[in-house]
Amino acid sequence: MNVENRQSGDGTVGKALAVLDAVAAAGRPVRFAALLEDSPYPKATLYRLLQTLVSQGMLDLDPDRGTYSPGLRLVRMAHSAWAQSSLAPIARPHLDALSADVGETVHLAQLDGGAVLYVDKRNAARPVQMYSEAGKVGPAYCTGVGKAMLAFLPEPELEAALARQSWHRFTGTTITDPDAMRVELATIRTEGVARDRQEHEPGIACIAAPVLGPGGRVQGAVSITGPTDRIPAAALEAHIPRLRRAADDITRDLRDWRFPDEREERHDWRHA
Structure with a gap:
């Protein structure tokens, strides 16, 4: 436990x-x-x-x-939390559109401490078995969505998150050194896109972009994932503009979203 x-x-x-x-x-x-x-x-x-x-x-x-x-x-309670606290309801139409456009697996994730929580997923037109499913928790340091979120954390939060990573070598391309990961994250901050080069699962690669809230604070990440034997690296890279547009659309809707007016929704829980 x-x-x-x-x-x-x-x-x-x-x-x-x-x-x-x-x-x-x-x-x-x-x-x-x-x-x-x-x-x-x-x-x-x-x-x-x-x-x-x-x-x-x-x-x-x-x-x-x-x-x-x-x-x-x-x-x-989980359903209520999903509806009120996760990005999933806000992102749903954009995930649907992204999935329809690219025909590959699309993920939406948020950080849970130092780990990745997958909150929504759209399967590819030709699905392939992979670890990620909505509700599952995965490592941040070797997944595209994880690295996309780590890269945009404030320095104290980043250091705390890196300290929680196991640095287990899942594949031959897994980055297992914190200093090497910091170099990778600096590149991601510059380019605005993270890549999973078969670092978590052999034969599975992805590109990911962060979803940033007010003040540039990390709220989540969206990714396009597929098997390397079907999607060459160049073909996956060609989806980057569409991925960025989806992340920007989710970010825009997130910034426009507001809680219901408390004056209309006020409810005294003590008398419920």
Whole structure:
């Protein structure tokens, strides 16, 4: 269970969220014994946290199989977060148009700490199996969307994000040195486009552009991805103008978007 030191300073809430993370990360219903094996918590503590999460509807317990999975309350919250907090609803029409124009896989991603969270995806006209799916978390240092976002972070945030990378060598082209990555990110800042040269998955390459909010703050990234045996590097590069236009369109809509007027939407949660 990767709790990223949350249990050290966030008390019971942090521990409960770490357990939710562990169940979600399993990708399938998971038994207590499997959770306990990787848990930093004693058996009794883990059991108590699971029971509380089940009673609150955040987890579902299958009594016949003895497995835990995300509960409907958590699913409802996830849908609400997706609609209100992610770029996905704003970007949807632009992803649709980009996908239709280029015919290749299109991704939308945001940074989650030092990792990449894929928030939306459009499959290619001729789909190919790859790691990325909406809702999955991937590394930032060896993906196009990740590098596109890292390149435009303020220096303190960039250093914090780089410190979180594993620098694992996935392929022969993976950049595993932080200093080499800083050189790469400087090039990306100059060109406005990041490239994944089969750095995360063999045979998969991509180009990516950042989505920047007010003040140039990183809000996400959009990419075009495809198999190298079907899309030569020159053909992928030819999509850069269209990719940039999609990122600019999302940026424009993001800057124009406003929360509902609080005077119209005011609601006292204490009396709900």
